[in-house]
Amino acid sequence: xxxxxxxxxxxxxxxxxxxxxxxxxxxxxxxxxxxxxxxxxxxxxxxxxxxxxxxxxxxxxxxxxxxxxxxxxxxxxxxxxxxxxxxxxxxxxxxxxxxxxxxxxxxxxxxxxxxxxxxxxx
Amino acid sequence: xxxxxxxxxxxxxxxxxxxxxxxxxxxxxxxxxxxxxxxxxxxxxxxxxxxxxxxxxxxxxxxxxxxxxxxxxxxxxxxxxxxxxxxxxxxxxxxxxxxxxxxxxxxxxxxxx
Numbered sequence: 001x002x003x004x005x006x007x008x009x010x011x012x013x014x015x016x017x018x019x020x021x022x023x024x025x026x027x028x029x030x031x032x033x034x035x036x037x038x039x040x041x042x043x044x045x046x047x048x049x050x051x052x053x054x055x056x057x058x059x060x061x062x063x064x065x066x067x068x069x070x071x072x073x074x075x076x077x078x079x080x081x082x083x084x085x086x087x088x089x090x091x092x093x094x095x096x097x098x099x100x101x102x103x104x105x106x107x108x109x110x111x112x113x114x115x116x117x118x119x120x121x122x
Numbered sequence: 123x124x125x126x127x128x129x130x131x132x133x134x135x136x137x138x139x140x141x142x143x144x145x146x147x148x149x150x151x152x153x154x155x156x157x158x159x160x161x162x163x164x165x166x167x168x169x170x171x172x173x174x175x176x177x178x179x180x181x182x183x184x185x186x187x188x189x190x191x192x193x194x195x196x197x198x199x200x201x202x203x204x205x206x207x208x209x210x211x212x213x214x215x216x217x218x219x220x221x222x223x224x225x226x227x228x229x230x231x232x233x234x235x
Contacts, residue, residue, distance in 0.1 A: 004165075006165075031220075032220045032221075034220075034222070034223075041230075042227075042228075043211060043225045043226065043227045043228050044166070044211070044225050046222060046223070049219075049220050049222060051220070057220075091163075093165045093166070095165075097220065097221060109154065109221055110156070110168060110171065111156075111168070111221070111223060112168060113158075113165035113166045113167065113168075114165050115164055115165045116163070116164060116165045118163070
């Protein structure tokens with residue numbers, strides 16, 4: 001269980017075009033989804049936190065008009081990189097947060113990650 | 123300011139050996155400490171996680187040791203295998219901020235056959 005998918009897995013586009021990346025939680029409803037960016041050999045950098053039905057919360061330094069996030073349902077969030085430029089080339093990863101009562105007082109609150117999307121802007 | 127400090131940056135271990143990765147944190151409000159494993163070109167996968175009410179958690183060859191007073195936690199990989207070669211990230215979160223994860227910088231582990 002707890003599978004998160006991303007589509008596409010890789011995309012190559014020309015400078016100035018917009019690219020949409022989808023993140024889906026396949027077998028659970030996600031309270032919250034997160035979007036990360038990762039450069040080679042570096043840690044994950046949180047870009048924004050997305051809650052279904054409300055505006056995303058962006059981290060400091062992340063342009064909200066550049067990286068549009070839509071969280072249409074409890075299983076789907078999308079990230080659109082608008083007017084992409086070569087410096088936007090990166091590995092984009094989403095995660096979905098699951099909160100679940102497991103009985104006997106046990107409680108799960110965990111993030112599960114998608115496989116990532118490699119964006120290359122020419 | 124790095125809220126979660128991870129060391130070492132890289133680690134080489136012989137097959138069958140023990141791999142140890144350490145993390146230290148500052149924020150005493152953190153109450154959830156997961157470890158993620160990431161292979162090149164893939165998203166991170168949750169490996170094991172611990173809450174501060176226990177000092178150790180073991181799942182198969184992977185063990186987390188947690189020292190609340192020292193604000194440190196570590197990952198031990200017993201009987202390390204070449205297939206364990208990956209980048210490992212520690213993280214921490216608390217109940218606020220939608221449980222936003224604060225990440226360590228990662229440890230690149232290579233297990234020699």
